[in-house]
Amino acid sequence: MNSDTVWQRNFTFLFCSKLVKITADCFAVNTILWFLIFEGKGAIGTALLLAVSFLPQALLGPIITPLMKVDTLKFWMFFADITRALLMLAIPICYFSGFSPLWFILLLMLIHSATGASYNPASVSLIPKIVKGNLIQKANAVMQSSEHIVRLVGVTVCGVTIVAIGAARAMLITLPLYLLSASLVLFIKYKIKGADESESDRPKQKGTYFKKLKRGFTLVRSHHILFPLAIYCVFSNLASAPWEALSAVYIAEELGGDPIIHSLLKVTTAGGAFLLGYILAKVKVNRYGLLFVTAGIVEGIAFFVTGMNSLLPLVFLAALALGATISAINVPEHTIIQISVDDEDQPQVYSVISIISYVMIPLGAIVGGYAATVFGSGRVIAVGGIVEIIAGIAILLFTKLGKAQRIDMIREKEGNLKA
Missing domain, CATH: 1.20.1250.20 (MFS general substrate transporter like domains)
Structure with a gap:
């Protein structure tokens, strides 16, 4: 395999995991959006949904990331995917059981958003660990261009699915997608810089x-x-x-x-x-x-x-x-x-x-x-x-x-x- 290409084993797993995860996110947000509309929650419900969809991950990011270590980045991504999978399973189960108040949906989506506080910084920080320094720009560009196409396709397929089987049932599709994304990221292996050095030669940790x-x-x-x-x-x-x-x-x-x-x-x-x-x-x-x-x-x-x-x-x-x-x-x-x-x-x-x-x-x-x-x-x-x-x-x-x-x-x- 050509060593000057980004398409090495680790980047391929990260690429596939992230695109599957983005597809799951498209299904999650859009099915919840139309679920609230179908349930008569109106403009207030959809406006609150947009608020809890991106603010928690921004606000919690600086609080969570000091806990991350270089060798645990993929595990933060793994647990973020697993958490989102469980959340998107809980909403339709509760709905079919007759329990779906607006506050409950928004609470779960707030947690859903909060997981992005760990996933996104970890995924961006992982790229320099798995590609060569001269390929970092290319890796970012490949990821960015592919993400937009996948989002567009994901929204389109999600819309068709909601019309065909309903918003609540469409949520269940996110479960296997998040599980697949979580599984793929576990196959990523990378060497920690300085892992072969003695304890005294390693750079000091940044403190508490x-x-x-x-x-x-x-x-x-x-x-x-x-x-x-x-x-x-x-x-x-x-x-x-x-x-x-x-x-x-x-x-x-x-x-x-x-x-x-x-x-x-x-x-x-x-x-x-x-x-x-x-x-x-x-x-x-x-x-x-x-x-x-x-x-x-x-x-x-x-x-x-x-x-x-x-x-x-x-x-x-x-x-x-x-x-x-x-x-x-x-x-x-x-x-x-x-x-x-x-x-x-x-x-x-x-x-x-x-x-x-x-x-x-x-x-x-x-x-x-x-x-x-x-x-x-x-x-x-x-x-x-x-x-x-x-x-x-x-x-x-x-x-x-x-x-x-x-x-x-x-x-x-x-x-x-x-x-």
């Missing part, structure tokens, strides 16, 4: 739980590359939140479209993400920070173009650009963390940046929702784009993020190890 917890935040704050990246994540997510919250309303009220148009836009966005992910798997990048910020600026331009015109072809072109920027943002973000942060610190750093990013989404959605009632959803989406463009230009002018090369990230890692 609370010291590790604090280190995750202080490391991001003192990191010359990750700190501006985290700052730009704040503005980027704040700017994109209005589009996430108002896109359906904008299409229906200002463009005169329907759910089919909205679905086609999602397909176009997924296609853009896959295309750029495929390109990044083939092209070697040296300045990951420059790619990250440039993608954010392009995303801002796409938001501005979308919000300020009523021509549907331009909206679809913007959707294609939005999809491309998803991969162009996620791939360098993950790669920067994996290259410039020590193995032991990677889960904490990933979680700290995630909490900074995710918290801005509901804030931006709420502000955007109220502003849309006064100014219109299109203008609010456009203003979000302007914010992202201005923030991106400022980051390029006043920080080292856009100038940093791969060698600078390696030096940053070495400097943090000495700290």
Whole structure:
């Protein structure tokens, strides 16, 4: 087998496990969503579902990741999958037994979301352990491009399944999917760096739980590359939140479209993400920070173009650009963390940046929702784009993020190890 390909045994198991897990997640979230609608829970139920679907994993990430060790990453992923499997089995069993109050469903989905606090940081931190250093970017790009296509297929198949057998029965499909994902990850084997060294030669552990917890935040704050990246994540997510919250309303009220148009836009966005992910798997990048910020600026331009015109072809072109920027943002973000942060610190750093990013989404959605009632959803989406463009230009002018090369990230890692 060619040693210069990412498709070695371990990456193949991780790739298959993660795609199966994403399929299960699509079934889980969408079956619960339609289950609440069919049960008459209405807008309040679905809004609360969206809140508990992503906030817990962001908030709990920095709390859980200090407990992770390099040699236990796959077991954190395994137990996250097993927990989700049991949760998605409990809901239909309770429903068929006549017990399905809204608070109970939301409680279980809150726990479902919380497992992402361990799975996502562990899966991102595992990649540098199982692929060569010069293939990390390619591995991230392959994973990103494939994830978007699988999500699109998963949502489509889930919709058909719900129509055919009902939402409650469709939930049961998640059980074998999560179990399969959990089983595949156990086949991953990797050698811990320094495992052959004597006890005295090994690097010292980062201290107690609370010291590790604090280190995750202080490391991001003192990191010359990750700190501006985290700052730009704040503005980027704040700017994109209005589009996430108002896109359906904008299409229906200002463009005169329907759910089919909205679905086609999602397909176009997924296609853009896959295309750029495929390109990044083939092209070697040296300045990951420059790619990250440039993608954010392009995303801002796409938001501005979308919000300020009523021509549907331009909206679809913007959707294609939005999809491309998803991969162009996620791939360098993950790669920067994996290259410039020590193995032991990677889960904490990933979680700290995630909490900074995710918290801005509901804030931006709420502000955007109220502003849309006064100014219109299109203008609010456009203003979000302007914010992202201005923030991106400022980051390029006043920080080292856009100038940093791969060698600078390696030096940053070495400097943090000495700290």
